[in-house]
Every structure is written in structure tokens, then in C-alpha cells.
Amino acid sequence: MALNIGCAAKPGRARDNRTGSWRVFIPRFSREKCSKCGLCILICPEGCISEDEEGMPVPDYDYCKGCGVCADECPADAIEMELEEK
Amino acid sequence: MRKIMEGSHAVAEAVRLIRPGVISAYPITPQTHIVERLAEMVADGDLDADYITVESEFSALSACLGASAAGSRVYSATTSQGLAFMFEVLFNVAGMRQPVVMSIVNRALGAPLSIWNDHQDSVSCRDSGWFQLYAEDAQESMDLHFLAYRVAEDHDVLLPGFVCFDGFILSHTYEPVDMPTQEEIDAYLPPFVPVNVLDAKNPISMGMYATPDYYTEFRYDIDRAMDRAKDLLVTAGRELGESIGRDYSGLVEEYRLEDADTAFVAMGSLCGTVKDAIDEMRDSGIKAGLLKIRSYRPFPRAEIAKALSGVSRVAVLEKNVSLGSAMKGAVGPEVKDALWGSGIDVFSYVLGLGGRDVRKKDIAAINALSIAGKGDMFYGLREELI
């Protein structure tokens, strides 16, 4: 492949990378313990947690890398990291 | 039309004729008269350009990089610490292959603080991927800007360039210049046609990151463009001569070298004083000549070897110092390399640093030193201070 002048390229999109496949541990969200504070939605480095109509967090496992930041930060201890079987 | 004006104003007039779309610069002595005049032209409606005021040289060149990437012809000017502050951006502009042209009004680098002339600022940016042209007088300072844009914007080159001229010695001197017409410059320098353009409707990224698998080839690509710039400087310099009557086809220029024993090599305004000194030496029977280097990057190795092949010795006059190096000057080793195997002695003489005046008698004294085999030294040190 010839180089483009000035290392110019069409930009790609992070969405094209299904980073969920990198995951070893998967976060499991407990609807019982969740206080709907929304902190996990804010701090997720991938931005892959959204909110359902009841205000409950919903992870998108296509992109969740399993970093565990949400589980560490959850004030209600409502998120647990489980070894994922693939 | 011949007029008398300050060197800085001659350069500002040249920039007006070049029709840049965007100018961004931060004022710094001795570059200020250029950018003040350009700001006036823009404010008065004499130049249809956007003048972006910024808070630093780093931002000035960054603004130029962005504007160039968006497809505009771009101009900036700086010197000394200002150029040093741009150092990071210089490499980005060259790496992204944006044909920005910048006037370097040569000035010493601190510390100690000096506002006066030498070539340390631009010579220190030697390896940044910008081509570097050096002017001898106000006329050449002006004309080299036309040449620089023509070469920079050519799709075989696409490299940024410096037009270097000596701070105060040229920038603040009144002397006659011949002003080309707008028609001549429009014909010589058609509007810039970019290759890659930043456009929100058709997005691209420039200067993407390169892994070890790719980086070397990108650098190689710039080096090849520099080689093509060397050829184009010759043809575009000739065409400039056909257009405005002053030929710039030489990467180097010879003066009374034909039967010279000592050849001086110099860049910039010093060449004028050296020519006068050579005439005086010739009158008293000393055969000396000058090889002026107009293009320092790309370096005209073959042209130098050819021009100096018949001389006995070469004295490279350096307004820079490569601290800790064997020859002291940065240009000398490359001249020596060009003459490798010829048996011709090549010496460097560091002089004119921080604005120290260089007189005809200094050139004669250096000739004597070179005959005595003394060189690779600081010339004219004040012994009482050391």
C-alpha cells in the first residue's frame, strides 16, 4: 500500500471495533441493590452504559471491555464482576 | 518599478503580491516591521487575507498549519526565540506536508539575550523538513518569497520553507528594490491547489500516527520531496528570472571564483561585504572568490563540489556555532564532505555572532588564517574577555 502524502487518512469510527470481545470479566448489575444514582453511566470509560425508562443502568456488552471501573465506584455495591465464559 | 524602502517593508510588499489567504504571526524584534505592515494592509483592505492574532509563536504556526490544511495559502514570520518556540510545530507542518512559507528574520538565540543578527535560529532548524533559502539583500529577500511559494506548493514537493534574511542588517535597512507587478506575480504564482483538504463534509485526518512499520517510510518520503525541491528550485528560479528579470536558478552563486586560490563560502547579507572585500584583495594581488549558498536545505552538495573543485582552500564563514563540534560551524562539515577526496583544505570560521559587525578587514584576516592552515575556530575573539 502506497503512503498517503502527509499521513492523511479517512477517519474510522470507534463503533466499528466491537471491544466487548476483549473482556475477561463481565459486570453484572443488580436491579435490587441499584439506587439509580447514575454514577456508573458517568464514569464508564467506554460510554457504553445507558439508562432505561426506569432509570436503571443498562450496559452494552458489545463494547464493554470489562475494565471494572463501574463495579469499583458503585456506592451501592450493585455491580459485580464475574469471570465470563465464552 | 524601482523604489527605496526598508527591507521589512519590501518583504511585506512581496507577501501582498503573493496573496496569502491567512496570515498568523506573533510580533518579535526584528520581525515586527513586516507583520505590522501586513496587519495595516489587511486593516486598510489592501490585502484580502485573514490576519489571525495569537498569544504566542506556537499558536501562530499552529494556526498556519490548520489554515493550510484547510486549503489556504498561508504566511508567517518570526525569529530567534519565536522560532525556537515553534520547533514542535515545524516538524508537524513538514510531516503533514503543508506548504507554509515563513520569513525568518535571522537573530541570535539566548541566553544571553541578544536581539542582534546571526543564523543560529534557522540553522538550528536544519533537520525539520523545511527548505531554507538565504537572501543577500533586500531585493533577494523579496524575490525569494515568490520562489519559495512556487516550490513549496508544487505537488511534487509539498514542503514548507523558510526565507531567511538577516535581522536589522537587511530588515531595518533602507535600500532600493525593484517591485514586480501584481500581473507578473499572479502569472508566476497561480492560486494554491491543495492535495488534501480539511472539509467537514468529507472528513479526513492528517498526520495520523505511524507505527514502527510505517514511520521510516514517511520520513523517507519527505527526504525525496526535498530532493525534488532541489530540482524545482533551479527550474522555478529560472522561470522567476524570465518573469521579473532576476534569475534565481542557482542553489549556489559564484563570485570571482574562476581562478581563486581561497574560496569563501557564506550565506546571507555577509556575502555583500565579502564581495567588496574580495575586490580589494584582488586589487592587491590576492586571488580570492566567494561561493554563496542560497539553498541550505536542500543542501547543494554536487553544485558546491563542482564550483570549488579548482580552489586551493575553502574558508566557510559561519554565523552559527554547533557547540561541541569539531569544526565549530554547522555548514563547514557539509562543505568538507562535498569536497571529500579532493585534497582541498576546508576550514570553518565562526563570526558575526549576536550582531558583531563583520568588516572587509576581517575577511582579509580570515584569508591569511586559512593560508596559514588555521581554522575551525571562533574568529575575532576579544582576548581581554577570556
Place this chain on the structure above:
Amino acid sequence: MLNYVGILLKELRIHGRGGQGSVTAAELIAVAAFESGAFSQAFPAFGVERRGAPVQAFVRFSDQKIRLRSQIYEPDYIIVQDSTLIKDVPVFSGLKKGGIAIINTEKAEDYQVPEGVRLITLDATKIALDVLGLPIANTALMGAFAAATGEIEFSALESALRDRFPGPLAEKNILAARRAFDMVREGV
């Protein structure tokens, strides 16, 4: 083929203090010389921009393109804008035999000029105060220089002044230059 010999070159060194207009004087003299048909070059002794500090500015005149860029050490002419400089600065240094020294002074002292140098003294500050109402003597001294040396035509000096200064100010400066010009010419 270049003409290597017989280049006619004359040099002027102006001594003044920051704020007295020495650099402007050098520039305007060079412009007037150019308008009079010469190649000319004007430049300051760069960088000293403090008000009141001793400054120098230089002009070269030639019948050919001027290549030389060094400062001027052996002038044909000097202009001293302020006679108080004489005790601090070697203003006569290198002044050539047959050269001309123009000194702005209230009292025509017998300055020790080098042998063979023609000394011209005038109270240019008084002229400036009378005509401009300001102690800026540079334009009067330009007039004196034109009369004493013949390097520039007075009409060229007039047009250089009109180019540089707005209407009424240009006319006042031309008047100051004219007074000094006449004074020096009649004093010959």
C-alpha cells in the same frame, strides 16, 4: 562583466540620542539621495532604542549597487545632533580628510576636528523650536547636510519629507530644513 573598480562610495555617520530622530534622518537622507539619482543605503546602529542613550545611524551613497553591510568607521561626513555627545562619544573617529562635520550647537565652539575636515556649526535646535515648536532638530540638520555636501537635492529632501509626514507637519519640517539649508549655503 561586473565593473570591479572605480566604485564611488560616500559615507555618512549620524550621532544623536534616542528620540532625536537620527534613524529617521538617515532614512530620509537615503530616500532623498535615491530620488536624486544615487544608490543609497540607510541603517541604524541597531537595537539601542532607549530615549536619551547615544545612538548612531548610517547612510551610504554610491553610483552603483551597494553591497557593503558593515557599520561606518571612516565616514566622509558626520552629523552630530547634540553637541553634549562630543565629550562622551568619539564622534570624529575616522572622519576622512576633506570630510565635513555638521554639529548642532548653541555656541559655535572651536571643536577639535581632524585635520582637513570642514566644520559646520549651526543652532538647529533653535530653528526647530522656532518652526516646529519642538526640539527635534533632525530635519533642519538634513537641510544643512544638503547644502554642505550636495549629496542630495533640496527638492528631493522636500518630497521625502512630504512622503513621511502628514501635510502641515511636512510643510513645517520643510521650512526648518530650508532655513538651515539657506544658513549653511550663505555661510560658505
